[in-house]
Amino acid sequence: MREMVKAFKALSDETRLRMLNVLMERECCVCEVMQALEISQARASRNLRALYDAGFLKLRHDGLWSLYSIDKEGLKEYSVDMIEAVRKALEGNETALLDRQRLKSAERMGPSCARRPSA
Amino acid sequence: MREMVKAFKALSDETRLRMLNVLMERECCVCEVMQALEISQARASRNLRALYDAGFLKLRHDGLWSLYSIDKEGLKEYSVDMIEAVRKALEGNETALLDRQRLKSAERMGPSCARRPSA
DNA sequence: TTCCTACATGCGTAATTACGTATTTAGTCT
DNA sequence: AGACTAAATACGTAATTACGCATGTAGGAA
Structure with missing residues (x-):
């Protein structure tokens, strides 16, 4: 990272x-x-x-x-597919994992921003 | 650029x-x-x-x-091959072209750094 | 209208970055 | 040894960047 x-x-x-x-x-x-x-x-x-x-x-x-x-x-390390490169750079990263976790749990818990328009 | x-x-x-x-x-x-x-x-x-x-x-x-x-x-614009992406970003660029030109003419003219070891 | 929410942004500050000048380090030659 | 050259780096400064805080803007609901 x-x-x-x-x-x-x-x-x-x-x-x-x-x-x-x-x-x-x-x-x-x-x-x-x-x-x-x-x-x-x-x-x-x-x-x-x-x-x-x-x-x-x-x-x-x-x-x-x-x-x-x-x-x-x-x-070339950043060449094949930058999307994948970013994902790879972050997937072992504890902070990044937490980020994703919090995003997902927000779907269930409906925090202050629960009224987000459906995607 | x-x-x-x-x-x-x-x-x-x-x-x-x-x-x-x-x-x-x-x-x-x-x-x-x-x-x-x-x-x-x-x-x-x-x-x-x-x-x-x-x-x-x-x-x-x-x-x-x-x-x-x-x-x-x-x-993806920067994904296929970053080497090519950099080259493309610079090839229309006047400064970059001059850079390359100066590099090439240095081969012939032998400026202060003419004694560079052969590649 | 008034209030609330989601987002954008102006402003001031701290941290980072880039650079020039001057100096240092190190390889080469006499 | 001393002189010369290529490259690295210490130091000070100017410019840029990131951020928090406060404020502004705009959509939606009452």
């Missing part, structure tokens, strides 16, 4: 989407991304790391360089 | 993911969601609206009630 929030948060930024776009071309070092997007080095480094932490990028080191590339498996 | 950022932003919040989880059960009015998640009315209303604005929910009004339900088509 926390994982999924982090993943979506990583994708909800224009700079990082542009980075994915560039990395689709090929594996890049930080300064290539920085030049391609015309952003500062610190900004490139930080945003690449965010994508990496969220599981969307692979990282390998070659001497002085940090080489980032797309982790297709990481991206 | 702005659309996609907004969509991911809407999904990058625990409250809203829990809402999707509950709405998978069935269409709900605001106060049902509010009760299921045990959150305030204002919070429920605002976060449902955020999901709606991002294109993930459908909304119909029945008298006094606002009934939200999952818009499966909206969710």
